[in-house]
Amino acid sequence: MMKTYLSIIRNCKVAQRWSFSHATRCALSPSPSFSSKWNCKMLMVRRMGTDIPTEDRTYYITTPIFYVNAAPHIGHLYSAVTADYLHRYKLLQGFNSRFATGTDEHGLKIQQAADAAGQDPLSFCTKVSEGFKHLFESFHISYTDYIRTTEERHRCAVEHFWTVLQSKGFIYKGSYEGWYSTQDESFLTPSQVGDAKDSSGKEIKISLESGHKVEWMKEENYMFRLSEFRSRLQEWLEGNPRAVQPERFHHAVLQWLQEDLPDLSVSRQRSRLQWGIPVPGDLDQTIYVWLDALVNYLTVAGYPDTHSQWWSAAHHVVGKDILKFHAIYWPAFLLAADLPLPQTIHVHSHWTVGGKKMSKSLGNVVDPLERSQRFTTDGMRYFLLRQGVPDTDCNYDDDKVVKLLNAELTDSLGGLINRCTAPSLNPAQVYPHFCTDSFPSQRTKAHEGRAVDEDYHMLDAVHALPAVVEQHYESVHVYKALEAINGCVRQTNGFVQRHTPWKLDRGDGRDQLWLDTILHVSLECLRMYGTLLQPIVPEIADKLLSRLGVKPEERSWAALDFLVKYQGKDCPFEGRALGPDTGVLFNRLERPNAEKGKPKKAKKATKVKS
Ligand code: MSP
Numbered sequence: 001m002m003k004t005y006l007s008i009i010r011n012c013k014v015a016q017r018w019s020f021s022h023a024t025r026c027a028l029s030p031s032p033s034f035s036s037k038w039n040c041k042m043l044m045v046r047r048m049g050t051d052i053p054t055e056d057r058t059y060y061i062t063t064p065i066f067y068v069n070a071a072p073h074i075g076h077l078y079s080a081v082t083a084d085y086l087h088r089y090k091l092l093q094g095f096n097s098r099f100a101t102g103t104d105e106h107g108l109k110i111q112q113a114a115d116a117a118g119q120d121p122l123s124f125c126t127k128v129s130e131g132f133k134h135l136f137e138s139f140h141i142s143y144t145d146y147i148r149t150t151e152e153r154h155r156c157a158v159e160h161f162w163t164v165l166q167s168k169g170f171i172y173k174g175s176y177e178g179w180y181s182t183q184d185e186s187f188l189t190p191s192q193v194g195d196a197k198d199s200s201g202k203e204i205k206i207s208l209e210s211g212h213k214v215e216w217m218k219e220e221n222y223m224f225r226l227s228e229f230r231s232r233l234q235e236w237l238e239g240n241p242r243a244v245q246p247e248r249f250h251h252a253v254l255q256w257l258q259e260d261l262p263d264l265s266v267s268r269q270r271s272r273l274q275w276g277i278p279v280p281g282d283l284d285q286t287i288y289v290w291l292d293a294l295v296n297y298l299t300v301a302g303y304p305d306t307h308s309q310w311w312s313a314a315h316h317v318v319g320k321d322i323l324k325f326h327a328i329y330w331p332a333f334l335l336a337a338d339l340p341l342p343q344t345i346h347v348h349s350h351w352t353v354g355g356k357k358m359s360k361s362l363g364n365v366v367d368p369l370e371r372s373q374r375f376t377t378d379g380m381r382y383f384l385l386r387q388g389v390p391d392t393d394c395n396y397d398d399d400k401v402v403k404l405l406n407a408e409l410t411d412s413l414g415g416l417i418n419r420c421t422a423p424s425l426n427p428a429q430v431y432p433h434f435c436t437d438s439f440p441s442q443r444t445k446a447h448e449g450r451a452v453d454e455d456y457h458m459l460d461a462v463h464a465l466p467a468v469v470e471q472h473y474e475s476v477h478v479y480k481a482l483e484a485i486n487g488c489v490r491q492t493n494g495f496v497q498r499h500t501p502w503k504l505d506r507g508d509g510r511d512q513l514w515l516d517t518i519l520h521v522s523l524e525c526l527r528m529y530g531t532l533l534q535p536i537v538p539e540i541a542d543k544l545l546s547r548l549g550v551k552p553e554e555r556s557w558a559a560l561d562f563l564v565k566y567q568g569k570d571c572p573f574e575g576r577a578l579g580p581d582t583g584v585l586f587n588r589l590e591r592p593n594a595e596k597g598k599p600k601k602a603k604k605a606t607k608v609k610s
Contacts, residue, residue: 107289
């Protein structure tokens with residue numbers, strides 16, 4: 001059943017085609033009724049979102065665990081908000097979802113950072129790890145599990161995992177000679193290394209992929225038989241074309257698998273690396289930090305005792321720089337340990353600043369907490385998810401943040417709720433009644449009501465919106481989902497603007513019914529937008545839905561039943577009191593430079609014209 005469901009989701013385009021052709025059939029029926037067409041579409045939305053047996057509704061999403069050698073920046077936050085929206089979205093759909101994040105605390109890089117700070121490694125790690133926790137809490141990252149690789153439960157899981165690999169013959173004692181990048185904690189083949197000069201003009205070798213310095217190392221250590229897994233990894237990827245998303249990264253992994261795939265060194269001599277988990281039975285060796293780190297996903301799932309329920313539903317969010325570790329090493333380790341492979345690896349690209357990679361030396365690191373003081377945490381979440389594209393790098397720019405948030409949250413969405421709840425238009429402060437005579441659901445009778453063609457198009461677009469958003473949320477094309485929501489918000493604003501409800505004569509019975517209908521339709525649209533936006537901007541969505549009087553238990557995906565009066569059903573919101581007015585939805589932001597020199601005025605969101 002789960003497989004069937006997933007293939008519906010994965011083949012959403014097919015599902016949509018089905019929906020449209022089915023809807024077309026409905027529309028072509030002798031008496032084309034909009035409500036019957038809607039019922040057909042609703043059927044599809046339901047099937048995609050909610051008709052799955054409870055036992056199959058398990059979802060486990062992870063972020064990479066973050067290195068504690070430096071303070072968090074917007075790139076780290078982006079991995080976290082991506083996983084957070086997926087978790088929140090799955091919860092709305094009624095899934096039993098678990099969401100793990102945490103910190104990666106072992107390895108040479110951390111050992112050196114702690115030394116440089118003159119602190120003992122654990123105190124150093126604890127301090128930075130707390131910093132990440134604080135950042136996530138500030139940004140409402142709703143993780144269910146926070147893991148640190150220095151925890152005892154994790155050491156047990158790693159030791160067990162190692163022992164399994166060794167007992168199955170996949171680990172052997174050998175000797176490694178080659179390039180190593182401490183910054184990336186990665187071994188490189190000669191073709192992955194190039195020449196460069198450091199800041200003092202000295203010739204050095206660097207990783208061609210990351211640009212980080214590499215060093216030649218020669219050590220006795222333990223090797224993992226990675227080379228044996230090439231064809232099984234290829235089969236996995238070819239048989240699961242959606243395992244690594246977006247597609248270009250799936251191709252990239254297949255391409256890597258065509259190249260040299262030597263066995264992997266999975267330990268370092270203890271004399272060089274003390275800060276890590278010792279190899280079971282050989283205290284002279286420390287487990288390679290990537291093997292240690294990757295096992296965190298299993299530790300959280302309850303490995304080695306109780307992991308099967310969660311582990312079979314695992315999905316990873318990772319940045320493109322760590323794809324090789326997640327799409328080659330990790331699946332190979334799992335295959336060797338006879339464990340299921342992750343369902344999906346969602347890959348995202350990077351944030352640059354001024355077109356360059358963020359780095360301390362360039363002084364272009366963007367601190368998310370500092371920015372949240374200016375743009376709010378939801379503002380930053382919205383910007384990152386609205387502007388980030390999984391396939392290509394994105395440039396961060398304060399001015400862009402201000403323009404985008406002012407346009408979409410303050411003016412468009414904020415303006416709409418402001419208009420529809422203004423006491424001048426809605427003195428009773430209720431969800432007004434919908435009048436079928438003013439807005440006939442039978443298109444053939446449209447001429448008897450007040451609605452015009454564009455209004456029917458708007459309703460169609462909003463009605464189709466949950467399926468569109470679902471498709472893009474599933475494929476982590478969040479910007480497309482937000483673009484679609486935004487398009488509908490614009491159409492709803494157009495609807496209100498077109499009918500200028502503030503000009504209607506409240507003394508006239510027909511005008512009053514039409515005014516109520518305009519408000520009812522607009523509030524229904526807003527209810528849809530608020531519900532769909534919950535995973536992206538939880539605070540703003542809560543403010544919006546609370547203002548509409550929508551109760552917490554009425555905010556799930558199953559509640560995305562749009563304008564039921566139009567379908568001839570009773571609307572639970574009709575006549576209900578609106579929630580309290582707690583102020584504008586999103587305050588207008590000042591532009592960083594353009595406003596300089598002008599007298600300072602506290603600007604608020606556009607006020608309703610009424
Ligand atoms: N510790 C490893 C992950 C181990 S997971 C078993 C690691 N840590 S990291 O702190 O360097 O990166 C964590 C996440 O932040 C990765 O997904 C990485 O891609 C992401 N980002 C770091 N810099 C980034 C940008 N500039 N832009 C977007 N995300 C980037 O790798």
